[in-house]
Amino acid sequence: MALLRKDLREIGRSRGLLLSMSALPLTMLPVPIFLVWMGVHASKGDAVNLLAFYRGAAVAGADPRREVIGVMIRNCVGLFLVMPLFIPVLIAAQSVAGEKERRTIEPLLASPLSAAEIVLGKSLAAVVPALGITWTAFVLFAVGVDWAARPLYGRPLLPDAAWSFAVLVLAPLLCFLGNTVTVLVSSRVGDSRLAQQLSALLVVPFLAIVTVQFVGLLFAGPWFFVWLGLGAAVLDAALFALAVRLFDRQRILSRWS
Amino acid sequence: MPPAAIAARGLGKRFGAKRAVSGLDLEVAPGEVFGLLGPNGAGKTTTLRMLAGMLRPDEGTASVAGFDVVAGSREVRTRVGLLTEQPGLYDRLTAEENLAFFAQLYGVPRAEGERRIRRLLGLLGLWDSRDSRAGGLSKGMRQKVAIARALIHEPDVIFLDEPTSGLDPEAARTVRESIAELAQSGRTLVLCTHNLYEAERLCRSLAVLRPGPGNEGGRLVAAADLERLRQGRGGVAIALAGEAAPLAAAARAVAGVTSAEADGRRLEVSFAAAGGAPSPVPEIVAALVAAGARVEFVVPRAVALEDAYLALVAERGAA
Secondary structure (H helix, E strand, O other): OHHHHHHHHHHHOOHHHHHHHHHHHHHHOHHHHHHHHHHHHOOHHHHHHHHHHHHOOOOOOOOHHHHHHHHHHHHHHHHHOHHHHHHHHHHHHHHHHHHHHOOOHHHHHOOOOOHHHHHHHHHHHHHHHHHHHHHHHHHHHHHHHHHHHHHHHOOOOOOOHHHHHHHHHHHHHHHHHHHHHHHHHHOOOOOHHHHHHHHHOOHHHHHHHHHHHHOOOOOOOHHHHHHHHHHHHHHHHHHHHHHHHHOOHHHHHHHHO | OOOOOEEEEEEEEEEOOEEEEEEEEEEEOOOOEEEEEOOOOOOHHHHHHHHOOOOOOOEEEEEEOOEEOOOOHHHHHHHEEEEOOOOOOOOOOEHHHHHHHHHHHOOOOHHHHHHHHHHHHHHOOOHHHOOOEHHHOOHHHHHHHHHHHHHOOOOOEEEEEOOOOOOOHHHHHHHHHHHHHHHOOOOEEEEEEOOHHHHHHHOOEEEEEEOOOOOOOEEEEEEEEHHHHHOOEEEEEEEEOOOOHHHHHHHHOOOOEEEEEEEOOEEEEEEEOHHHOOOOHHHHHHHHHHOOOOEEEEEEEOOOHHHHHHHHHHHHHHO
């Protein structure tokens, strides 16, 4: 807990890091809200054309604008989940490889903390703020979407079951995944920027899936997200155990201090 | 006799094909101020990290504060305070926050930690800077905060790794004064340095390490109290009636003489009387007279640790 508190305090005083962490939600949130607003104010003809692009045909009888907004909101789940995956990469790279860079790692390694305690403390220090930002961003997103969609629906659209699962189950699992991969990479390299760049590659396959989904080549239904959650949980457990094993005092001291 | 605070037998460490330390035997009594001397690459820091429970030795055994450095490495780390060569402070935290963090890591209760922080910052003259971010402190102040950090959990054994390295003379002096005060506290102190002046001022006993040839690693060449290291070593300044330079060779030829340097009409002669042999000064004077010198007077010179250290490293290197 002491390590967690210390890291959180340091993060809170790092303007550059705070700016990088908030840049992602600030750039990601307005676009989907604007798209929902556009969907609400689009003509039915335009909505039918868009649906044809996604599914080949509109659903008979339903207001095509509602269908379009439904597709958009569902597609945004994947895009939104980039946030909990990526923000811990920024923090963990600073807090693990950064300790080596700033030569603060030796006194920490001289303390009675075990490797598991150091890795866990560092992980929580990355996951807690990343989840805080993700959940705050979701609240703002939900408020924005509900405001934009109200003229057409007359009721709040979010949170629904899919988003609740994404935000409450997937986001923590992906946060932990982004963190653990970065801790692993950081314990092998001595430069926080290199650790950040290598760990950020984790986002690439995820972004590829989101892009494929947005251009209509993939329909990510509920099972996709359930499998994603299961995969992330298994990877989290395996990679955390590996990160603890590879966080070796001896190796760190002989190579980086 | 109380058990040694530090005991090492045949301690060795290698990194890949390169040996950093080999066959190190060491014993440090509780409350002793012990210096670990040696040139760069002699394995001082590696030795210290093994004794602090941070690196696993590849050979031999060691115990610190009664715990084996491998089987009880966590207990060792709990009972040891380490001042690293770089202060390694968290620049975005204040001096007080840095200390509070380490107090928590070592399990010091909050109220007790606050009391210790007040006392240590006061002792080291840092109380007025307690709320300053560590990144904004001078080098000397940062090193003093690091000293306070090494003491926050009141360790039994304190390792100081090159505590004045990279400091300007004024900062180095204040840090040395802090260490001298610490030496009075009755704790076991191990000072790892290549600064002989510092070792001479602060330590009561010393071990000298020197790098082995090739990949052999640092070896212990001597371990004794300061007076014993100096014993049998001496020097004289010999004033002559004429130029000293042509006579230096005659002095060097005397058994036990390690150096003879001419300076105008004066000859500076250093010697090591091996195995408790008597001083070779009469033989030196006789040799000079036989070579045609007119000796006006002979003044004994105090042996600095530097002479003893250099002679030790050179002797064992040649052996």
